[in-house]
Amino acid sequence: MSDNTWILTAHCASELGTVDAVTGYLYHNGHYIEELHSFDDKISQRFFIRACFRTDGGFDEEKFRTLFELRADKFDMQWELQPQNHTPKVVIMVSKFDHCLNDLLYKNKIGQLNIEIPAIISNHPDLKPLADWYQIPYYHLPISADTKPEQESKLWQIIQETDAELVVLARYMQVLSDDLCKKLEGWAINIHHSLLPGFKGAKPYHQAYEKGVKTVGATAHYINSDLDEGPIIAQGIEPVDHTYYPEDLIAKGRDIERITLSRAVKYHIEKRVFLNDNRTVVFKD
Incomplete structure (x- = not known):
């Protein structure tokens, strides 16, 4: 990653000239576009754009923001x-x-995800040794029906x-309250197996085995008050067959979960995801 490379994202109502509002501004100010994605949603009549651009020489961020705001205001553009x-x-x-x-x-650790992890929070103490190995603070917050409000207050x-x-x-196996979901809406990502809603409750992979499923997968989504029904960011799926016993399905599912979740995190931190009502616009790399 370069110190002189920036990401500009914007969305607004679909209007003539929205692409030029971004690309024209970058061109006339001498900024080279290295990656560009845009999408016009015919149903919601919303426009979305992401531009990754390089600046040669000095870059006056305050000046850029001031001048681009004048251009964006013409389209009531959020950016x-x-x-x-x-x-x-x-x-x-x-x-x-x-x-x-x-x-x-x-x-x-290897630089594939450019993030800082200031805390790991769990309702169990089991994974503290892993957090300690990576030298990350680990907060054990036990939870019960009676202590849930207090636990979520500490978590928040x-x-x-x-x-x-x-x-x-990352497989936090507790249902969050509506209040906490509302606070985290749009900036908290969950992962679950994609056997839902067909195989709910305990041992979903055993249920799937009994029905002879031919695919398993995972879904990463933003959380909201609807359990496991928030806007989807990424999904993964792989074929399976009659040779897969329940333990094989579980192992395959875990692999897909970890890959799908890390992909969703990467898309989010790289500003590739836009909320579009209860759906998402995702500009893949």
Whole structure:
């Protein structure tokens, strides 16, 4: 990642000239576009654009923002600008399963995910040794029906104190309250197996085995008050057959979960995801 590369994202109502509002501004100010994606949704009549551009020489961010705001105002455009090498703070929530957490920690360690992890929060103590190995603070917050409000209050306090820009539920096996879901809406990502809604409850892969499923997969989505029904960011799927016993389906599912979750996190931190009502626009790399 280069210090002189920036990401500009914007969305607004579909109007003539929206592409030029971004690309024309970058061209006339001598900025070279390295990557460009745009989409015009005919149903919602919304326009979305993401431009990754390079600046040669000095870059006056304040001047850029002031002048672009004048151009964006003509279209009532909502926009964001961030350096490509920005490192967002990401709080990870987890229970006992470690495959998604392990994948995120490893990819962060080798530089594949450009994030800072100031805290790992869990309702169980099991994964503290893993957090300790990576030298990341681990917060064990047990929860019961009686203590849920108090536990979520502590959880929210940690998220605020760490200045988290994203929260990742890496197989956090607790249903969040409507109040916390509303606070995290649009900036918290969850992962679950894609056997839902057909195979609910305990041992979904055993249920799937009994029905002879031919595919397994995972879905990463933003959380909202509808359990496992938030706007989808990424999905993964792989074929299976009669040779897969329940334990094989579980292993395959875990692999897909970790890959799909890390992909969704990557898309989010690189500003590739736009909320479009209860759907998303995702500009893949």
